[in-house]
Amino acid sequence: MEPDQVARFERLFAAHYGDLMRFATRRVGADAAGDVVSSTFLIAWRRFADVPAGQSRAWLYGTARRVIANELRGRERRDRLGRRVAAHAEVAAEDHARAVTEQLRVRAVLGELAPGDQELLRLTEWDGLDVDEVAAVLGCSPAAVKVRLHRARRRFANRLAAADRADEVHDRTVRPITLPEGNATS
Amino acid sequence: MNTTTGAALARLRSADPVSGMRAADPDDATARAMLDQILAEAPPVPGRRRTERRLVLAGAVAVTAAAVVAAGVVATPWSHGRPASAAYAVTADGDGAVSVTVHWDQLGDPAALNAELARLGARTVVMRVSADGACRTGFATDPAHPPYRRIKFGEHPELRDPARFREYEWSQTPWLDQTSRWTDGVAFTIRPDRIPAGDTLLIPYELGASQPAQPAGVDGAVRGSMLVQDVPACFPGPADAVYTTNGVEVR
Numbered sequence: 342m343e344p345d346q347v348a349r350f351e352r353l354f355a356a357h358y359g360d361l362m363r364f365a366t367r368r369v370g371a372d373a374a375g376d377v378v379s380s381t382f383l384i385a386w387r388r389f390a391d392v393p394a395g396q397s398r399a400w401l402y403g404t405a406r407r408v409i410a411n412e413l414r415g416r417e418r419r420d421r422l423g424r425r426v427a428a429h430a431e432v433a434a435e436d437h438a439r440a441v442t443e444q445l446r447v448r449a450v451l452g453e454l455a456p457g458d459q460e461l462l463r464l465t466e467w468d469g470l471d472v473d474e475v476a477a478v479l480g481c482s483p484a485a486v487k488v489r490l491h492r493a494r495r496r497f498a499n500r501l502a503a504a505d506r507a508d509e510v511h512d513r514t515v516r517p518i519t520l521p522e523g524n525a526t527s
Numbered sequence: 528m529n530t531t532t533g534a535a536l537a538r539l540r541s542a543d544p545v546s547g548m549r550a551a552d553p554d555d556a557t558a559r560a561m562l563d564q565i566l567a568e569a570p571p572v573p574g575r576r577r578t579e580r581r582l583v584l585a586g587a588v589a590v591t592a593a594a595v596v597a598a599g600v601v602a603t604p605w606s607h608g609r610p611a612s613a614a615y616a617v618t619a620d621g622d623g624a625v626s627v628t629v630h631w632d633q634l635g636d637p638a639a640l641n642a643e644l645a646r647l648g649a650r651t652v653v654m655r656v657s658a659d660g661a662c663r664t665g666f667a668t669d670p671a672h673p674p675y676r677r678i679k680f681g682e683h684p685e686l687r688d689p690a691r692f693r694e695y696e697w698s699q700t701p702w703l704d705q706t707s708r709w710t711d712g713v714a715f716t717i718r719p720d721r722i723p724a725g726d727t728l729l730i731p732y733e734l735g736a737s738q739p740a741q742p743a744g745v746d747g748a749v750r751g752s753m754l755v756q757d758v759p760a761c762f763p764g765p766a767d768a769v770y771t772t773n774g775v776e777v778r
Contacts, residue, residue: 347566354562355553362551367544379561386565447542466536467543498535 350386357401358382364402364468368409381405399470399477406478450501458493465490560687617643620716625649628714631732650719650726654762656733662761665768665776669726672699673772674753702728703752726754731762 361381365374381404385392392400451459464470464478472490476483552558614633617640618626625647627640634640637653644651668674686692697704702721722728730752753774768775 350566351562354558354565358553358558359551363545363548366548371548375557375561379565382561383565383568386568443538444542444544447538448544451539451542462536462539466539467545494532494536497539498532501535501538502531 346389350389353385353392353397353401354382357398360398360468361401361405364405365409367463367467377405377408380408384408393477396474396477399474402464402468402470402474403478403480446504447501450504451497453500454493454496457489458496461486461490461493462497556687564692615640617647617649619647623648623718623720625651625717625719626714627717629653631713634732644717648719649717649728650722651717651728651730652758653730653732654759656731656762657764657767659764659766662763663767663777664759664761665763665774666755666757666759667774669723669754669756670773672723672726672754674774700752723754725756727756727758729753729755729758729762 358378361378362374365377365381369377381401384404385401451462454462460479461475464475470478472483472486475490476486479486553562613628613630614635615627615629620626625644627644627649629640634653634655637655641652644653683695686695702718704716704718717728755774759775763775763777767777769778
């Protein structure tokens with residue numbers, strides 16, 4: 342083992358550990374995020390020669406996505422995840438009760454999009470990856486990502502606007518009308 | 528990007544479910560333990576593109592092996608140090624233990640190795656993991672000794688220490704000692720007297736897919752070991768099997 346190799350890996354770990362924890366936490370919850378990140382870096386260590394110097398972040402994200410997919414395929418993991426999703430649902434309900442509706446509404450609109458659109462938007466808006474990195478993560482060309490991302494953003498904005506309008510209509514329907522005193526009719 | 532889209536994306540960024548999460552610190556104890564544990568693994572193989580493999584079994588032997596292809600593989604007795612060209616070597620130690628060294632990529636058919644292990648009473652079978660689709664039969668492992676374990680660091684904080692963690696791992700498999708490992712093989716010692724009665728130690732190994740330009744270039748890794756009461760005829764590949772605490776089940 343070369344000392345320089347260890348030092349370079351430690352720098353890679355330090356640079357991306359935090360981002361990968363956030364990435365994994367979004368997708369599998371805080372409990373399992375550590376396992377995903379650990380497996381991802383273990384693969385990176387074993388295949389250190391394959392990690393591209395200029396796109397290490399994209400390589401790690403792509404690997405983490407596959408680790409998560411493998412995790413979800415396991416029955417045991419799936420069962421545990423099911424319980425975790427249920428737990429998240431409870432948290433969401435609680436949040437809703439606390440009127441944290443804006444975030445839930447936006448996430449609900451995101452969830453209505455096609456999976457491919459969702460993934461593009463999560464990677465760019467939440468994980469902060471650029472077009473080249475997203476292309477590396479998804480295994481497609483940057484040009485294709487640009488086109489798909491443009492469409493995904495537009496679809497998301499349209500759906501969000503539609504959801505806002507629907508809520509306004511709903512508000513007008515159910516909101517009691519308050520008339521100035523003296524104008525009330527019986 | 529128009530104003531409407533820009534505003535929508537700004538709202539999306541604000542709706543990030545981990546926006547309130549404290550940034551994970553790569554220097555805190557949890558991260559350092561993770562890093563130490565990773566670096567305690569076998570060192571990476573330089574300059575070789577390898578296929579990604581599943582991380583499935585905990586404990587026991589876990590090494591990577593590089594591609595070193597030798598023509599005319601022969602088994603020779605192994606005494607001390609690293610064997611240079613033998614596919615494998617097996618020796619009976621004086622105390623009943625059986626020491627094995629093997630270059631996975633050179634092993635080919637493990638029948639001869641298994642015959643030697645049987646002759647020395649090792650109660651151990653080495654078995655190559657089948658190609659995807661080639662083996663569709665699951666099997667049970669000894670329920671008293673599940674091959675797959677999950678360790679909750681919250682309940683065992685002392686195991687965050689990599690050295691303690693390795694000690695714990697090995698304490699779970701007293702019938703197998705990994706004495707050394709290198710980039711293209713492994714040496715380990717089997718202690719048959721510590722294998723539970725009625726069980727056989729099964730050591731699966733897997734060779735990664737060859738690169739098209741390198742038909743003989745394979746690499747391999749031992750995932751771990753497991754105790755079985757009935758030795759299976761084959762070991763299903765990762766695409767066909769789910770590894771559970773009860774054994775290997777076909778998907």
